[in-house]
Amino acid sequence: MKQIKWMICYVPLFQKFLACVCHPPNVFTTLTMENVTLVPLTWNWTEPNAVSCARNCLLTYRSCYSFIYSKLTRRCISGSWLIPSHQSRDIHSGDLYTKGAFCGKNFTVKTENGFAACLRVFKNKVNYTSARSHCKDIGAELYTMKSFEKKSILHNEVIAINESVWIGLDDLKTEGRFEWADDGTPLDADMKIKMFTKGEPNNYDDEDCVSYTPSAGLDDRSCSFKKPYVCELKPISLV
Ligand SMILES: [Ca+2]
Ligand SMILES: [Ca+2]
DSSP: OOOEEEEEEEETTTTEEEEEEOOSGGGGGGGGSTTOOEEEOOOEEEOSSHHHHHHHHHHHOTTEEEEEEOTTTOEEEEEEEEOTTSSOHHHHHHHHHIIIIISOTTOEEEEETTEEEEEEEEEEEEOHHHHHHHHHHTTOEEOOOOSHHHHHHHHHHHTTTTSOEEEEEEEEEETTEEEETTTOOBOOHHHHHHHBOTTOOOOTTSOOEEEEETTTEEEEEOTTSOEEEEEEEOOOOOO
8 A cells, every 4th residue: 555655844824833745755855954863653543644753753753753644554653753963843843844745946955043944145235116016926015024033034035245135025005004915914013114225214305115124124215216035835635
């Protein structure tokens, strides 16, 4: 009987662990790469479905990283766990999640304190509207940073180019009400204070689009300015 390999993935969107189909098939090999050492587990039990198996695997073994689940027998076998001395579960599972099923072609996975993002920096300079539509054309969105971890991820990526980049945040619809470009949710008031550069946003000369500068943070700028930009791919391949 052919068994399907599953793994436990940290899904930043939902901020929790879920069962994911192992795809492409060699995703499992990332478990044994580099400095990760695995201890195989032999216990097994029955579960109604793979998600339930994933949940119980994590509840039973805090470091459970993989498992095999058979729909036919409902047999659930924990695959392996990390030796506790290695890095935390969040960081490694973020890597696993994104190296395999999550991060699309030409996007780079980055993790920070349990958060993961697939992003790609485009160095060609375009206005905000063009940047946004190009991200959409490739199945992505302009980068959003609804957490300080994602701000760190972006910072580490763009510091090398030493220029401000467009991100997915603007007050085009309603002046002063900044919304994330991916789902239209408003920027949290507290984050607005903490993420913008001092004195910004100032709507100087009717600025409605937001850029991020590694040395200074967020600033509202004229949408017609041409800047490099960052696209982000959202999670895929979830159970
Ligand atoms: Ca404005
Ligand atoms: Ca400004």
